[in-house]
Amino acid sequence: MRFIRPVIYSAMAVVIGTSALLLTSKQAISQTDSANQVHPTAYIETNEVSASFKVGGRVTEILVKEGNSVKKGQVLARLQSTEIEAKVAQAKAAVSLAQGKIAEAEGASATAHAKKQQGIAGVNVTADTAEQQVAQAQAAVSAAQAKVDALHNGARPEEKKQAEIQLKATTEVYTIAEQNLNRMNAMLEQGLVSQAEVDKVKVSYQEAKTKRDLAEQQYNMSNQGPREEEIRGAEAQLEQAKAALKLAEANRATVQVKQGDVAAAEAAVQQAQGAIKSAQSGEQQAKAAQMEAETYLSYTELLAPTDGIILSQSAQVGELVGSGFPVFSMESTDTRWVKFYMPETAVAGLKVGNKVNMTLLSTGEKVEGTVSTVAAAPDFAVKKATQTSGETDIRSFGIKLELNQLPDSATTGMTLQWNGKTEG
Structure with missing residues (x-):
């Protein structure tokens, strides 16, 4: 027995040593395989966005439904826009009115400039140019005579046409102002606006009515012909021009021009x-008001913020929604991505911009992605070493890939398997 025990002990030692050697070799091989043969899986993900109106109001149209695919800029829904459309029309009328005032002011400027030039010419007149004064006086007589003849003949067709156009323009402005006043009175009865707002619109209505009435009078005058007092006034001017001609002829040597006329x-x-x-x-202000009204009008249409799929709808036709209320929730299809979590032994040398091959598990199709971020995972994802000799802590890394092009069969949520970095 004394000889058998040492043999048994020796055999046991050999078995234990051999087992330890095999275990250590197996762990080493396992670690090497895990470093080189990692094939994790991850899900296709995308961003979820909300579609909201920039202004509040009552929904009048819903143009899409849950599950529809939409393009960026596509109209999804509309709000009630009657009031804003009226404001746009009113702003356009104000622009036209301002442009008319510019034309009127430019005409007055041309007239004033002509008078100034006449005054300067008069200052430079001397006795040597008295004959020119006579000629001017004769021209004035001719002009006065022409005016008298024109008054006897009545208004020209061009003047009648101009009066007609002015009457039509002021009538359109008056009609819009009257519609706005009626609308505001109706809203006042419903308690939607204040009396002050109605009074403000009423002032615009009175102004438009006054201008329409003046234009109507002018139009009637152009069709009825000149009044008797206008003819008498023109004839008096003619006689005055004739008297000036006689005075110029009599006073060729005593021409006198007042400097004050030029200053005036x-x-x-x-x-x-x-x-x-x-x-x-005023025109710039009117155009700014028109642009503002048109901008608010555009806000009554809800546009898709991105290409995507409608996931849910939170408002119905007829409901009041506030500014920023998420009417639709969308899944963006502009950019899709996937994020793998891998041990550091498998991501050594992986950099942003590298291409990675993957497999779509549901179909077996190949997919390629581009590394966008390589970031260490939180501490709880660290794989701690055991007491076995030779092991070390291994940290996990999150690898985010932008999916360059997905097959038509791929949808958000499907599983991709990591195959490895593309060579080259």
């Missing part, structure tokens, strides 16, 4: 220039 004409020119600038400023 210059002041009139400056005043006309100021009126032009004021009218141009």
Whole structure:
């Protein structure tokens, strides 16, 4: 027995040593395989976005439903826009009115400038140019005579046409103002607006009515012909021009021009220039109001913020929604991505921009992605070493891939398997 025990002990030692050697070799091989043969899986993911109106109002149209695919900029829904459309029309009318004031101011400027030039010419007249004064006086007689003849003949067709156009333009502005006043009175009865707002619109209505009435009077005058007092005034001007001609002929040597006439004409020119600038400023303000109204009108259409699929709908036709209320929830299809979690032994040398091959498990199709981020996972994802000799802690890394092109069969949520980095 004394000889058998040592033999048994020796045999046991050999068995234990051999087992330890095989276990150590197996662990080493296992670690090497895990470093080189990692094939984790992850899900296709995308961003979820909300589609909301920029202004609040009552929904009048819903143009898509859950599950529909939509393109960026596609109209998804509309709000009630009657009031805003009226404001756009009112703003356009204000622009037209401002442009009319600019034309009127430019005409006054041209007249004032002409008077200034006449005054300057008068200052430079001397006794040597008295004959020119006579000629001018004769021209004035001719002009006065032509005016008298024109008054006897009545308004020209062009003047009648201009009066008709002015009447039509002011009538359109008056009609819009009247519609706005009626609409505001109706809203006042419903308690939707204040009396102050109605009064403000009423002022615009009175102004439009006054201008329409003046234009109507002008139109009637152009069709009825000149009044008797206008004819008498023109004839008096003719007689005055004839008297001036006689005076010029009698006073060739004593021509006298007042410097004050030139100064007055210059002041009139400056005043006309100021009126032009004021009218141009009014036009800019009217255009800004028109642009603002048109911008608000565009806000009554809800546009898709991105290409995607409608996931859910949170409002129905007829409901009031506030600004920023998420009417639709969408799954964006602009960019899809996937995120793998892998041990550091498998991501060594992997960099942003590398191409990675994957397999779509549901169909077996190959998919390629581009590494966008390589980031260490939180501490709880660290694989701690056991007491076995030779093991070390292994940390996990999150690898995010942008999916370059997915097959038509792939949808969000499907599983991709990591095959490895593309060579080259």
